[in-house]
Amino acid sequence: xxxxxxxxxxxxxxxxxxxxxxxxxxxxxxxxxxxxxxxxxxxxxxxxxxxxxxxxxxxxxxxxxxxxxxxxxxxxxxxxxxxxxxxxxxxxxxxxxxxxxxxxxxxxxxxxxxxxxxxxxxxxxxxxxxxxxxxxxxxxxxxxxxxxxxxxxxxxxxxxxxxxxxxxxxxxxxxxxxxxxxxxxxxxxxxxxxxxxxxxxxxxxxxxxxxxxxxxxxxxxxxxxxxxxxxxxxxxxxxxxxxxxxxxxxxxxxxxxxxxxxxxxxxxxxxxxxxxxxxxxxxxxxxxxxxxxxxxxxxxxxxxxxxxxxxxxxxxxxxxxxxxxxxxxxxxx
Amino acid sequence: xxxxxxxxxxxxxxxxxxxxxxxxxxxxxxxxxxxxxxxxxxxxxxxxxxxxxxxxxxxxxxxxxxxxxxxxxxxxxxxxxxxxxxxxxxxxxxxxxxxxxxxxxxxxxxxxxxxxxxxxxxxxxxxxxxxxxxxxxxxxxxxxxxxxxxxxxxxxxxxxxxxxxxxxxxxxxxxxxxxxxxxxxxxxxxxxxxxxxxxxxxxxxxxxxxxxxxxxxxxxxxxxxxxxxxxxxxxxxxxxxxxxxxxxxxxxxxxxxxxxxxxxxxxxxxxxxxxxxxxxxxxxxxxxxxxxxxxxxxxxxxxxx
Numbered sequence: 323x324x325x326x327x328x329x330x331x332x333x334x335x336x337x338x339x340x341x342x343x344x345x346x347x348x349x350x351x352x353x354x355x356x357x358x359x360x361x362x363x364x365x366x367x368x369x370x371x372x373x374x375x376x377x378x379x380x381x382x383x384x385x386x387x388x389x390x391x392x393x394x395x396x397x398x399x400x401x402x403x404x405x406x407x408x409x410x411x412x413x414x415x416x417x418x419x420x421x422x423x424x425x426x427x428x429x430x431x432x433x434x435x436x437x438x439x440x441x442x443x444x445x446x447x448x449x450x451x452x453x454x455x456x457x458x459x460x461x462x463x464x465x466x467x468x469x470x471x472x473x474x475x476x477x478x479x480x481x482x483x484x485x486x487x488x489x490x491x492x493x494x495x496x497x498x499x500x501x502x503x504x505x506x507x508x509x510x511x512x513x514x515x516x517x518x519x520x521x522x523x524x525x526x527x528x529x530x531x532x533x534x535x536x537x538x539x540x541x542x543x544x545x546x547x548x549x550x551x552x553x554x555x556x557x558x559x560x561x562x563x564x565x566x567x568x569x570x571x572x573x574x575x576x577x578x579x580x581x582x583x584x585x586x587x588x589x590x591x592x593x594x595x596x597x598x599x600x601x602x603x604x605x606x607x608x609x610x611x612x613x614x615x616x617x618x619x620x621x622x623x624x625x626x627x628x629x630x631x632x633x634x635x636x637x638x639x640x641x642x643x644x645x646x647x648x649x650x651x652x653x654x655x
Numbered sequence: 656x657x658x659x660x661x662x663x664x665x666x667x668x669x670x671x672x673x674x675x676x677x678x679x680x681x682x683x684x685x686x687x688x689x690x691x692x693x694x695x696x697x698x699x700x701x702x703x704x705x706x707x708x709x710x711x712x713x714x715x716x717x718x719x720x721x722x723x724x725x726x727x728x729x730x731x732x733x734x735x736x737x738x739x740x741x742x743x744x745x746x747x748x749x750x751x752x753x754x755x756x757x758x759x760x761x762x763x764x765x766x767x768x769x770x771x772x773x774x775x776x777x778x779x780x781x782x783x784x785x786x787x788x789x790x791x792x793x794x795x796x797x798x799x800x801x802x803x804x805x806x807x808x809x810x811x812x813x814x815x816x817x818x819x820x821x822x823x824x825x826x827x828x829x830x831x832x833x834x835x836x837x838x839x840x841x842x843x844x845x846x847x848x849x850x851x852x853x854x855x856x857x858x859x860x861x862x863x864x865x866x867x868x869x870x871x872x873x874x875x876x877x878x879x880x881x882x883x884x885x886x887x888x889x890x891x892x893x894x895x896x897x898x899x900x901x902x903x904x905x906x907x908x909x910x911x912x913x914x915x916x917x918x919x920x921x922x923x924x925x926x927x928x929x930x931x932x933x934x935x936x937x938x939x940x941x942x943x944x945x946x947x948x949x950x951x952x953x954x955x956x957x958x959x960x
């Protein structure tokens with residue numbers, strides 16, 4: 323297999339606060355191959371967005387980023403200066419944000435903002451940039467693309483604006499697109515359309531995608547790989563099939579239990595939930611972060627937690643128990 | 656955009672008409688103008704004669720119409736005090752006031768906007784603290800005191816600048832600084848707050864994600880959005896500087912229109928007061944209109960309103 327487009331080892335993000343250092347993200351490892359879709363799932367505050375912003379180097383200056391390895395398309399991002407990062411952003415790596423209503427500049431036309439991405443990175447004329455903008459607007463399913471170019475963001479609906487954001491991300495044919503909950507702010511009816519569009523386009527153009535979401539239904543439909551984050555740690559990663567069919571980490575199992583299945587979940591029965599709250603990450607974090615909420619917790623969970631590979635391989639999880647379950651507990655039928 | 660401009664223009668004309676009616680009615684709100692003109696020793700017969708001579712006995716609407724149509728041609732009648740055409744009196748003073756006003760607002764904008772931007776880029780930095788210090792000083796220090804201190808230091812002790820008069824551009828340096836410094840704090844703080852707000856917004860992150868450089872992010876993406884409230888504020892301050900720079904005009908003995916208005920009120924010189932009020936209001940109306948148009952150009956969302 324060729325070199326992965328993005329390779330991350332032991333990514334850490336620290337935020338200094340008045341009360342001590344907040345270890346917001348700890349020890350993230352993953353590889354992303356060309357054209358592959360990785361879904362990062364986890365609850366709010368688990369560090370999904372921070373991780374993606376760290377890859378783009380868009381974090382606020384207060385946050386310290388450290389990593390043993392952070393290599394994108396042959397470039398070591400830990401050593402890349404601001405200028406190098408600017409050259410990569412928008413060209414080789416692009417990002418789509420959660421809020422289409424506020425992510426476009428209200429003062430410029432759609433055309434200006436689309437063309438800007440290309441004009442910043444390529445030596446092309448305005449006419450050429452314009453042609454490319456029209457081409458991509460058509461690709462993301464916007465009708466009357468020519469006319470849309472001279473419209474302003476406030477004249478477009480949320481769904482249309484997110485399509486524009488997708489077109490903008492694709493202007494320079496990047497290697498990697500990071501989509502941070504791209505459908506969360508949209509109407510349910512539009513969500514599926516936008517997601518389908520994103521997945522089709524990334525497949526068609528062979529673009530790797532990191533899709534951040536907390537919607538496990540989305541993950542099941544589009545992911546090649548899944549990374550489950552909890553309280554700033556990757557608790558389980560693997561191919562989507564393995565994570566969904568044989569979840570190893572108790573947190574992943576808990577998450578999957580929370581999805582109601584039509585026909586299976588009884589009407590009126592209580593929805594699944596994981597009791598307890600996320601621990602504070604200020605100061606030294608030791609042991610398993612999930613132990614306070616875990617059904618499988620034992621004394622050993624306070625100690626060092628190994629990052630295990632499951633028996634079939636290409637599927638890792640972070641748990642003291644070899645099978646993700648306390649010894650002596652039988653697998654339920 | 657054209658539609659928006661026409662609408663605003665229509666509105667401006669309506670406001671101008673209302674203001675003209677109010678400024679015309681001043682003449683009668685200040686008491687019987689005939690009695691005032693006739694003086695304290697006048698008999699009732701004298702007052703009646705004056706009333707007829709000046710046409711105060713005619714219906715109000717006729718008088719208003721006559722006054723307005725003359726005013727539109729630049730004829731504001733004769734000053735009671737100087738016995739000269741009000742328009743001649745004003746023209747000469749107005750050029751001084753306008754020079755001072757334009758210099759003052761330019762000085763304020765050229766110092767406040769860059770300072771506000773820099774302060775917003777580095778909040779709580781040394782330069783931000785310095786900007787805050789300057790703006791607190793500007794707000795707390797009365798213009799008359801600041802003006803007098805400038806004269807004491809730069810005219811009397813250092814003998815660098817002339818303390819009064821309007822002969823050369825050098826005479827305008829100190830008045831410009833005093834007048835501009837008065838307007839600077841509000842503009843600076845509004846620029847800073849606007850920039851801070853905009854720099855934290857999602858579309859700035861989008862611009863960065865696109866690979867835009869810092870300069871482009873600041874000036875193309877952020878400033879255009881942050882400057883919109885500043886434009887409105889600057890327009891109001893510009894209007895104020897042209898009409899209300901009385902303090903500065905008296906300290907530096909620049910006999911401008913503001914000073915004339917103040918003197919004319921004291922002398923009960925109603926035609927002059929009326930004309931000045933009308934002209935000052937027109938300044939406000941014109942600047943508000945211009946700032947509306949400028950803002951609509953800056954922000955397409957305003958064009959719809």
